Amino acid sequence: MSTADQRHVPVLGPEAVEMLAPRAGGTYVDATFGAGGYTRLILATAGTRVIGIDRDSTAIAGGASLLAEAGGRLTLVENRFSALADICASQDLTYVDGVVMDVGVSSMQLDSAARGFSFRFDGPLDMRMGGTGPTAADVVAHAAERDLADVIYIFGEERHSRAVARAIVAARKEQPITMTRQLADIVARVVRSKPGDIHPATRTFQALRILVNEELDELEQALAAAERVLAPGGRLAVVSFHSLEDRIVKTFLAERSRTGGGSRHRPEVAQEVPSFQLLNRKPVVAAEAETEANPRARSAKLRGAERTAAPAHASASSSPWPRLVDVLRGG
Known part of the structure; x- marks a missing residue:
């Protein structure tokens, strides 16, 4: 298999799309389009429509052939995945049936010396996804x-x-x-x-x-945006590659799926109605065959949940991590 072909095989791709359970007539968001691997698997179900999002113009340009093959069932948008709710609105979509995210840097970006993501090749110290x-x-x-x-x-x-x-x-x-x-x-x-x-x-x-790339802020915002646009019964599938990402996804889904109200010691504490139901309590990890073929898959974790009919929860990040604007201005 060539390097180009391997790029179309996303990590935990079949598992993530199986978790989405695409159906004919459904509309899905591939929030991190990359080389189009998840999108291609979703489009294999006849009658599906996909909105593919990527902040990397190279990825959008590289999707031209898949766009042509899709026969009008694929729309590509160059933007951050945190904007997915606004992107759906711009496509006259109030709700969608599924959202898939593959969080972090892509193999295409790592393999390009000019992008500066890796020290395997000498290149300018850039690292911008956009x-x-x-x-x-x-x-x-x-x-x-x-x-x-x-x-x-x-x-x-x-x-x-x-x-x-x-x-x-x-x-x-x-x-x-x-x-x-x-x-x-x-x-x-x-x-x-x-x-x-x-x-x-x-x-x-x-x-x-x-x-x-403000990746952790982007992930938090994208998860909240997915919660707003998923229809009842719609599904969210997220593949993460390191503990910081997985912790955010795990915490988000745990908070959104928690049931029960206050305790007998604090009965006045009201619990919001769960907006998600977990599809897996333990993350799905790659099989040995996949990790042998793609070492990057060793750290991958897939988590998913199904949207309930409850309203989206209020979102307010108080995460204490550094922000780019603060670091550059010195405080």
Whole structure:
């Protein structure tokens, strides 16, 4: 199988689409279109319609052939997936029958040196999924040492975050840090690893990517948007690839599916009517054959839920993680 063909096989694709249970005449949102893998599987059910969303213009352009094959059943929209409710409204859709999300960076983005997501290839330190906004190089150049350390610790779960931040600030005084391998080498000098461990810069790169693309905020907003647009009986399927993402999805679905009111100690505490019913309490993980074919699948977790007829819950994030705008302005 060629690399191009592999890109059309999404991680946990059959499992996620089986969870959606697409039916003829149903309308579905592929909130992270990528190479169109989930969309292709949904369109295999005759009479379905798909709204495909991706903030990456390259992904939208790459969907041209699938768009032609779909015979009017596919609409592609270049936008953030947090905007999916507004996108549905723009398509005159009050409700949809299913939403699927594959959270995080795509293989296509990782494999492109010019995008700067990976240090496997030397390229500009960019990391933007879309084509606008500050780059990772901007963050590395302007963020205060304290803020860099917080970003790397929280988003990268890097124990040596303070040493990494200190090394970055020292290095940028000597010359601008603009290339991926340049940054990877700086990190590798202060984070030691044993044979068989992941590269010392892996967690720092993850942290910068999450910050630059505001990934956790986007995920929270996208989940709330899906809750608003799913019809009763509509289904949500989310594939995540690291613990930060999975924790957000798990918490969101747990809160939205919780039943019961206040306790006898606090009977006045009213519990909102559940807006979702869980489809799986434990996440679905990839089978051994899939992880052997695609190592990225090892960390994948699939969670799903079915929408009830209850109103959407109020959404207000108070998550304490760093925000891009605050990091760039120094506080």
